[in-house]
Amino acid sequence: MKLSVVIPAYNEEESLPPTLRILYQTLAKHGVPHEICVTNDNSKDGTLKVLEQLAATEIPTLVYYTNPGPNGFGYAVRYGLERFSGDCVAVFMADLSDDPEDLVKFYRKMQETNVDAVFGSRWGKDGKVIDYPELKKFINRIANFIVRMVMGIKYNDTTNAFKLYKRETIEGIKPFLSPHFNLTVELPLKAIVRGYTYAVVPNSWTNRKYGESKLKIKEMGSRYFFILMYCLIEKYFSQGDFRKKSTAAPPQTVSR
Template sequence: MKLSVVIPAYNEEESISETLRSLYTTLKKYDIPHEIWVTNDNSKDNTLGVLQDLQKEIPTLVFETNKGPNGFGYAVRYGLERFSGDCVAVFMADMSDDPEDLVKYYHTMIEQNVDAVFGSRWIKGGKVIDYPAVKKFINRIANFIIKVTIGISYNDTTNAFKLYKRETMEGLKPFLSPHFNLTVELPLKTIVRGYSYSVVPNSWTNRKYGESKLKIKEMGSRYFFILVYCFVEKFFSRGDYMKK
């Protein structure tokens, strides 16, 4: 089963080399057939130049520049419309996600034959390193609200780092979110539409370079919109979008 790894990258010239080298080395070590699909989201720094250099040493690296519209959700969606694998993971360019966790996701999907694999940083075996206190507080409140509203036990919906079968991803379309709320849209649609999933512990490490692209003040209403949409779909769509 070929794995595609979609990575959105905006002004990540300092982080992207270490991220991609680590990812490639790990996937090669476990002999996992894969492609690394990077969307350069119209970066204003030298991200594109770095990717061009990396392509000479990483044979599985594919990248394109998203001319616009731009934003985290658009960049991820750009890759999700173009990847070639049998399954696809969303992975961060800033080294916050661990390639070893991705291997765990991949093997879990194969062994349990599930439609998706979600990580959780907040269950036994999960961990966060240098997680900002305010961000953690908001994260836990947001995930609690999502759990109660949708009626699920999963406690890390807002974490983008997840793995989906190609058929699952096709079943989640059309995508609605142009921004970070895509991280909530994908797993909630997966759950609401009846796709199977497993949850495994994963780790998260705060970025070493640059600044986070997530602006919490701008995202509240957008997360709420997706949450309301998925609530309405679950309880009022009469199963029209359920997995066939």
């Protein structure tokens, strides 16, 4: 099973070299067949040059694209999700806030259980966050509580972008609507609503060392709410038109 790793990158010339080196070394060490797909989201710094150098000299599994526009986190991820070649695909952050060892755990869990998706959880047992800003944490926990209550689910980290999906799952939750960070909510909620199976695996999160976060919390509230309402409407009023055709397995598998 070939793994694709989609990484959106905007002005990440400092973060990308250590991130891509560690990611490649980890996947190679564990013998995971893979490709690393970076979407350069029209960066204004040396991101493209860094990608060219790394692909030519150090990381043979690296492929990269430049998204000409429209730009934004969601658009960059979607650009990669339309072009990956693997049997499954993970969304991974360019700043190494996600741990490549956790990605291997996600991949092994999918192999062992054959679930349609594997979701990370930073807040449950064995999850871990390092240097997480207090205000961001407060908003994160409130937002995820609202999602759980509105959607009637137990999963507690919907806004966590770090997730793994089978190719068939990605195809089954199209078309994508979100141009920004609300894509991180759209993908898992659609998968859940449409009856795809998933496992939950604890993961860690570490604050970035270089550059600045692209997430602007003040701008995202209404966009998250829009996607939440869209998925809620689909859950109760779509008459199952978009559900996964084979529903023999239960829609949720929780694993610690």
